[in-house]
Structure formats: structure tokens, C-alpha cells
Amino acid sequence: MSTRRGYASDLLAFFNFLHVNRGGKDWRTATSDDHEAYFAWRREDPAGPRVAASTWDREVAATNRFFNWQVRRGVLSENPIPQRRRRAHRQRRGGGDSRETTPATRSHGSGRTRVDWLPASSYRRWRDIGLRGYGTDGRRDDGFRGRWATRNATFADMMVRTGLRLSELSNLFESELPTLVQLNGFHRFYLPRVIAKGSSERWVYVPSTVLRAVREYVETDRREVIELARSAGRYRLTPDSVILEPDGRHARLVGSSQRIPFGLLSLEERRRTFVEGRDGVAPASLWLSEAGEPMSVSTWKHIFRQANIRCQRNSLALSASPHTLRHSFAVITLEHLQRGHIAALRSATPEQRGYYVRVFGDPLDWVRRLLGHRSVETTQKYLHALADLEMSTRLALIPEEWEDPRDPTLIAAGLS
Incomplete structure (x- = not known):
């Protein structure tokens, strides 16, 4: 088969999957969830083709070139294949591919059966040392200069307890939080x-304990930076600034009386949205920087990187990214739901089991909805981590009958 024919075949395999398995979609409406579902079917599904890592990498490279071409042509606004930043030493020099990103779904010889996640105890240790500035002894490190440790730890707590993506949580309005x-x-x-x-x-379901911490941040750190920004005159409205109406359902441009449905604001407009109060205007965004401005996604990524560096300096072999916290939520939630599901069905009759499943559904589908996946096939990757967790739990229960209970020192001395 020629290179050109192989390229076409790689594209057609994905296009056919979209049409057959994703509700008749075509490539113009494909999303990142569609591509992740394609990966799960193509590489991991027992009923799928289970292609080799090298085959998959060739296919995703071809498909990625096609979608990048469509973006350059203006046919698509973005590439539906998830991307990651290239490592510096892998960027080609002189006439090669100079793009800074590469498909995040490349296998590099290993399947994506590995899901990076942290058990609750490991997460708390990473958070306390990396974000809060504690030492490995559990005491506050006097040399830590992270002034906004409480804000950062609260943000991470909300991520790991809700499964929200970084882009979703960082763009949230304060008014969108529940009371x-x-x-x-x-x-x-x-x-x-x-x-x-x-x-x-x-x-989105948020534990009351986490919501209380977020509300405390709103009333303390957030209020403080807003007052300082007002005093410094940083909140200057421009003609493209947006004012959120008191009803929380409408907005309007500065100097205009025309009301815009709140849900029609773009991401760019949301970052320019303010609320009016007795003491002046303030950003509508929930998470604010030290200067009182909305926090960007890149700033949060930097905070996570700094937390990992701090853990390394404290000889703690733990690291986390926003994706790690989302994965942790998925694995732990799925594990708890699955155990509850099994317990509920254990003593039920076949008829009762059928009724229970029809009413309450499958725990995997529950997690799918919580994570915002379009297809349960995307969520299935967490089953691998769940299987590993179950194996570790069961291995820990094996009695230590292989070990000699006698004191080895006494054995060596011939006294046992």
C-alpha cells in the first residue's frame, strides 16, 4: 500500500467510527471526547480491533495532520485531537515540524491503561506540602512565602472533589456558586x-465542606484583593466591559441598556464581566489574582508546577496536575459507587436487580455524567485503574503465612 493510500485509510477508519459509533457524526463536528472514545475502541475495547501501539501512532499522526490542515484553512476552529506541549528536546531543528504541540493520545509504545491518580491520603500530603507550605513533619515551614496558600488549596480541593476540568473551574463566576x-x-x-x-x-455536586471553604475564601482573601484593587483604581470600565444584572440571568454592555441573556456571553466576555455594588464594581470571576484580576488557566498550571517542585525539594515522591485531580475524582468516585451498586444488588431477586438497574443505571454512566463525557467509552479508561485498586486491596488481605514469625536474630543464635 502506498503512503498516500495508507494516509487515506487511516482517516477513513476514524471517519467510519464517527458515523457508526457516534450517532452519524462527520469529521466537521468531531470533538476531543469523540477521539478519546475512538482510542478506547481502537486500542482497548475487547470487541474492537486492538491495534498495536505503532499502528495507532501512525494513524493518529495522519489524522492530526488532516485536522491541523482544516484549522489552517479556516474550516475548523480547533483540532478535535487533544494536544500536549512538546518536550524541548523532541522539537525538530531546521525544516522540521516546529509546532509546539503534539497529539496527547500518542501511545509511545504503551497503551493508556495507566491513569495517574492519587489516593485521598496522598493528595492531602501533596496539597499540604506543595500548596500550603507544610514540611514533611506536618508543621508549617517558616521559609514558605506562598501568601495565597489557602486560595490555592481550596481551588485544588474543589477540583479533586468535583471532577471539574481546569478550564471549567477557573472560568466560574462567584454568582454561579450555590448558597x-x-x-x-x-x-x-x-x-x-x-x-x-x-x-x-x-x-456539578460539591461537598458542603468544600463549598464552605470556597465561601470563606470569597469573604476573606477575595474581598481583600477587591478592596485593594478598588483603592488602586484598577477597575476601569471600558466600552467592551460587561455588567452582570442583579437577577444573575442577564448582562449588558457598559453604556447600553440592551440586556443580553447571561448564557450567551462568550469566554472572552466573561473575563470582562463585572458586578456593581455599593462600593463600586468588582470582577464576576470567582478566582482572583493578588492584583484582583481573574486568574488564567496558565497561572493555575504554573501554581501546580511550583507545588510539584516544592514536593521534590522536600523529598516527597508525589506530583499532581489538574488532570491528576480529575482522574483521582473519577477513580475514587467510581470505586465507591461500584461497591454501593454491588451491595445494593447482593440480596435482591433477579426482578429487583433488573428494576434497580433500570431506575438507577450503571455507576460508570453516573461518573460519565459527572465528568461531562459524551460517551461512556471515554470513561472506561478508569476501569483499568479501578481493577488495579481492587487487586492492591485484595493482595493486602493475603495472610503472611509465607513469613517465618520467629525472630531471625534468635534463629541465627540457635536460641529459637
Whole structure:
């Protein structure tokens, strides 16, 4: 087969998957979730072709070139294949591919069965040392200069307890948070379409303990930076600034009386949105920098990198990224839901089991909805981590009958 025919064959394999398995889609409407589902089917699904890593890497390279071409032509606004930044030493010199990103779904010889996640205890240790500035002894490090440790730790707590993507949580408005009405259980709020990746708008469930911490941040650190920014005259409205109406459902441009439905604001407009109060205007964004401006995604990524560096300096073999926290939420939630699901069905009759499944569904589908995946095939990658977790748990229960319970020192001395 020629190179040109192989290229066409690689594209047609993905296009056919979209049409057959993704509701008749074509390549113009493909999303990153579609491509991740294609990976799961192509490489991991027992009923799929289970192609080799080298075959997959060739296919994704061809498909990536095609979609980059369509973006350059203006046919598509973005490439649906998830990207990651190239490592510096892998960038080609002199006439090669100078793009800074590469497909994140390349296998590099190993399947994506590995999901990086942290158990709750490991996450807390990473957070306390990396973000809060504690030492490995559990005490506050006097040399730590992270003034906004509480804000950063609260942000990470909300990520790991809700499964929100970094882009989703960082673009949230303060007014979109639910009101704290109870100290236990969960509160929920609706994630709007404009900030939900792939238009995966959905209900988000946040533990009351986390919501209380976020509300404390709003009333303390956030209020302080707003007051300082006002005093410094940083909040200057321009003609393209947006004012959020008191009803929380409409907005308007400065100097205009025309009301815009809140849900129609773009991401760029959301970053220019303010709320008016008795003491002046303030950004509508929930997470603000030291200067009182909305925090960017790149700033949060930098904070995570600095936390990892601090853990390394403290000889702690833990690191985390925003994706790690999202994966941790998925694995732990799926594990708890699956155990509850099995317990509920254990003593049920076949008829009761069928009714339970019809009413409450599959735990994997519950996690799919919480994560905002379009297809359960995308969520299936967490089953591998769940299997590893179950194996580790069961191995820990094996009795140590292989070990000699006698004191080796006494054995050596001939006294046992």
C-alpha cells in the first residue's frame, strides 16, 4: 500500500467510527471526547480491533495532520485531537515540524491503561506540602512565602472533589456558586455550556465542606484583593466591559441598556464581566489574582508546577496536575459507587436487580455524567485503574503465612 493510500485509510477508519459509533457524526463536528472514545475502541475495547501501539501512532499522526490542515484553512476552529506541549528536546531543528504541540493520545509504545491518580491520603500530603507550605513533619515551614496558600488549596480541593476540568473551574463566576444552606452532604450548581468543554453543560455536586471553604475564601482573601484593587483604581470600565444584572440571568454592555441573556456571553466576555455594588464594581470571576484580576488557566498550571517542585525539594515522591485531580475524582468516585451498586444488588431477586438497574443505571454512566463525557467509552479508561485498586486491596488481605514469625536474630543464635 502506498503512503498516500495508507494516509487515506487511516482517516477513513476514524471517519467510519464517527458515523457508526457516534450517532452519524462527520469529521466537521468531531470533538476531543469523540477521539478519546475512538482510542478506547481502537486500542482497548475487547470487541474492537486492538491495534498495536505503532499502528495507532501512525494513524493518529495522519489524522492530526488532516485536522491541523482544516484549522489552517479556516474550516475548523480547533483540532478535535487533544494536544500536549512538546518536550524541548523532541522539537525538530531546521525544516522540521516546529509546532509546539503534539497529539496527547500518542501511545509511545504503551497503551493508556495507566491513569495517574492519587489516593485521598496522598493528595492531602501533596496539597499540604506543595500548596500550603507544610514540611514533611506536618508543621508549617517558616521559609514558605506562598501568601495565597489557602486560595490555592481550596481551588485544588474543589477540583479533586468535583471532577471539574481546569478550564471549567477557573472560568466560574462567584454568582454561579450555590448558597451554603447545610453543613453536611452535597450542594449542586449548573455548569453553563460556554465554560463546559465540548458543550457538556451539567449539574456539578460539591461537598458542603468544600463549598464552605470556597465561601470563606470569597469573604476573606477575595474581598481583600477587591478592596485593594478598588483603592488602586484598577477597575476601569471600558466600552467592551460587561455588567452582570442583579437577577444573575442577564448582562449588558457598559453604556447600553440592551440586556443580553447571561448564557450567551462568550469566554472572552466573561473575563470582562463585572458586578456593581455599593462600593463600586468588582470582577464576576470567582478566582482572583493578588492584583484582583481573574486568574488564567496558565497561572493555575504554573501554581501546580511550583507545588510539584516544592514536593521534590522536600523529598516527597508525589506530583499532581489538574488532570491528576480529575482522574483521582473519577477513580475514587467510581470505586465507591461500584461497591454501593454491588451491595445494593447482593440480596435482591433477579426482578429487583433488573428494576434497580433500570431506575438507577450503571455507576460508570453516573461518573460519565459527572465528568461531562459524551460517551461512556471515554470513561472506561478508569476501569483499568479501578481493577488495579481492587487487586492492591485484595493482595493486602493475603495472610503472611509465607513469613517465618520467629525472630531471625534468635534463629541465627540457635536460641529459637
